[in-house]
Amino acid sequence: MIPDIRQSFLKLQSRYAGSAPMNMRDAFEQEPDRFKQFSARLDDLLLDYSKCAVDEQTMALLEGIAKEAKLEDKRDAMFAGAHINATEDRAVLHTALRNRSDEAVHDDGHNVMPDIRAVLEAMGAFCDGVRGGTITGSTGKKITDIVNIGIGGSDLGPAMTCLALAPYCDGPRTHFVSNIDGAHIADTLAGLTPETTLVIIASKTFTTVETMTNAATARKWIADTLGDDAVGEHFAAVSTALDKVAAFGIPQDRVFGFWDFVGGRYSIWSAIGLPLMLEIGPQRFGEFLQGAHDLDRHFQTAPTRENLPMLLGLIGFFHRAVCGFTSRAVIPYDQRLSRLPAYLQQLDMESNGKGVTMDGSALDGPSGPLVWGEPGTNSQHAFFQLLHQGTDIIPVEFIIAARGHETGLKRQHDLLVANCLAQSEALMRGRTLDEARAQMEAKGADTALAAHRVFAGNRPSLTLVHRQLDPYTLGRLIALYEHRVFVEAQLIGINAFDQWGVELGKELATALLPVVEGKEDAAGHDSSTAGLVDFIQAEQG
Numbered sequence: 001m002i003p004d005i006r007q008s009f010l011k012l013q014s015r016y017a018g019s020a021p022m023n024m025r026d027a028f029e030q031e032p033d034r035f036k037q038f039s040a041r042l043d044d045l046l047l048d049y050s051k052c053a054v055d056e057q058t059m060a061l062l063e064g065i066a067k068e069a070k071l072e073d074k075r076d077a078m079f080a081g082a083h084i085n086a087t088e089d090r091a092v093l094h095t096a097l098r099n100r101s102d103e104a105v106h107d108d109g110h111n112v113m114p115d116i117r118a119v120l121e122a123m124g125a126f127c128d129g130v131r132g133g134t135i136t137g138s139t140g141k142k143i144t145d146i147v148n149i150g151i152g153g154s155d156l157g158p159a160m161t162c163l164a165l166a167p168y169c170d171g172p173r174t175h176f177v178s179n180i181d182g183a184h185i186a187d188t189l190a191g192l193t194p195e196t197t198l199v200i201i202a203s204k205t206f207t208t209v210e211t212m213t214n215a216a217t218a219r220k221w222i223a224d225t226l227g228d229d230a231v232g233e234h235f236a237a238v239s240t241a242l243d244k245v246a247a248f249g250i251p252q253d254r255v256f257g258f259w260d261f262v263g264g265r266y267s268i269w270s271a272i273g274l275p276l277m278l279e280i281g282p283q284r285f286g287e288f289l290q291g292a293h294d295l296d297r298h299f300q301t302a303p304t305r306e307n308l309p310m311l312l313g314l315i316g317f318f319h320r321a322v323c324g325f326t327s328r329a330v331i332p333y334d335q336r337l338s339r340l341p342a343y344l345q346q347l348d349m350e351s352n353g354k355g356v357t358m359d360g361s362a363l364d365g366p367s368g369p370l371v372w373g374e375p376g377t378n379s380q381h382a383f384f385q386l387l388h389q390g391t392d393i394i395p396v397e398f399i400i401a402a403r404g405h406e407t408g409l410k411r412q413h414d415l416l417v418a419n420c421l422a423q424s425e426a427l428m429r430g431r432t433l434d435e436a437r438a439q440m441e442a443k444g445a446d447t448a449l450a451a452h453r454v455f456a457g458n459r460p461s462l463t464l465v466h467r468q469l470d471p472y473t474l475g476r477l478i479a480l481y482e483h484r485v486f487v488e489a490q491l492i493g494i495n496a497f498d499q500w501g502v503e504l505g506k507e508l509a510t511a512l513l514p515v516v517e518g519k520e521d522a523a524g525h526d527s528s529t530a531g532l533v534d535f536i537q538a539e540q541g
């Protein structure tokens with residue numbers, strides 16, 4: 001963690017570990033206003049953190065930490081275009097992509113807003129053309145299917161949001177290919193017709209091997225049926241590397257750019273969002289941007305105790321650095337948010353999974369946590385056993401809408417809500433041995449198994465509630481998590497916006513390909529790697 005917060009951190013740590021740990025069940029009994037005291041809202045977006053082991057003194061210390069870390073100054077520097085991504089000497093301005101105000105945003109003295117608006121307009125015209133049928137495939141048929149080829153930030157954002165906003169989809173169907181495993185593209189293309197398919201190649205760098213390999217496969221799929229000349233009418237590209245896109249032969253009016261000040265995992269607001277815009281239309285895409293912009297304004301102006309990203313970040317830091325919890329589970333009670341945990345894994349772990357501070361020295365505290373999850377209620381029937389009775393404590397983040405879209409299935413939504421709230425209540429309350437015995441006696445059951453029915457309780461969770469998952473709310477939700485990651489990074493003291501940790505594996509894969517292909521021997525590789533290559537080659541026959 002950064003040295004500025006060390007004293008307050010030690011105070012927090014001795015409060016947490018020193019005296020008897022706080023018991024949340026007692027706290028709820030003793031403090032009737034606990035929910036009111038430890039929750040905050042932005043319009044219909046509510047964060048309840050009262051089921052975390054915090055009291056007024058803990059929150060005051062966390063607020064102190066926010067001040068000592070100069071979080072507000074650092075936040076303002078990000079919005080103002082300072083080169084806070086120091087290891088790559090770049091500004092971090094994904095917030096400009098969703099700036100709906102008239103204010104200019106400068107990167108090195110250049111107002112980036114006209115460029116951003118020009119790309120948004122070009123995307124809008126292209127989407128209207130495809131959706132309306134004036135832009136067709138090479139044989140004049142309407143485009144019915146979009147295949148987005150990209151990976152990491154060029155895949156997870158569009159894939160997650162297209163699924164999340166399915167009720168608002170009135171455009172072509174979207175499909176996503178990311179894995180280098182040929183099974184992914186083969187299975188995706190198997191159900192599609194080249195004549196009515198548009199392929200988007202999405203890559204910030206336009207060099208990523210998975211994307212370029214899948215793009216070549218898709219190109220052949222189009223060309224084999226429709227001929228080489230048809231390729232231009234069935235492809236579009238999204239990238240910051242416009243020179244490299246040109247070499248692929250995609251016409252200029254189908255190329256949508258973005259900029260180095262947008263990190264891959266923060267790029268859904270840029271042209272990387274093209275599949276979403278094609279699916280829901282430019283107007284709803286605008287509402288999605290507006291939601292994120294309103295959350296940005298909230299982050300910039302709300303006092304800490306009312307500021308949702310600040311609170312989420314401070315509680316996250318408390319759980320990871322003070323309490324020592326190594327992971328957090330994100331459980332959306334929303335089937336359409338089933339890709340949100342995967343999206344947040346990249347956002348959070350590629351941002352905060354770092355071992356060195358800004359100046360390259362080793363961290364003296366933990367990096368960000370492991371983030372994982374699956375939707376409820378499915379996860380209740382899978383890993384919730386461990387969350388309730390396992391020996392590790394894992395804070396849970398529940399996400400739930402007050403209203404579903406399936407108005408005819410209101411009872412199912414009420415069951416969903418009841419399950420979500422029941423899980424957080426059970427994690428917090430637990431069940432004592434006496435309670436387990438009493439319940440079993442009341443049912444006339446043998447109490448010998450009572451110990452198996454004990455739940456320790458006092459397990460932290462927080463709950464995010466919103467009215468309904470529409471484009472505006474999804475924009476707010478994603479921006480909330482982005483800023484939470486930012487807040488935690490400032491306290492840990494790392495650069496959240498580079499990703500050097502992905503390099504080594506890529507370099508070794510390049511070196512191993514000729515060995516796997518049998519063009520080079522395995523000299524120089526360890527005996528495990530060499531043995532595995534031998535075994536696989538023998539099985540390949």
Ligand SMILES: O=P(O)(O)OC[C@H]1O[C@](O)(CO)[C@@H](O)[C@@H]1O
Nearest residue numbers: 152153154203204205208264502
């Ligand atoms: O958009 P690109 O340049 O193809 O990169 C894809 C992904 O690969 C990474 O660089 C990690 O390997 C991510 O940060 C990025 O989102």
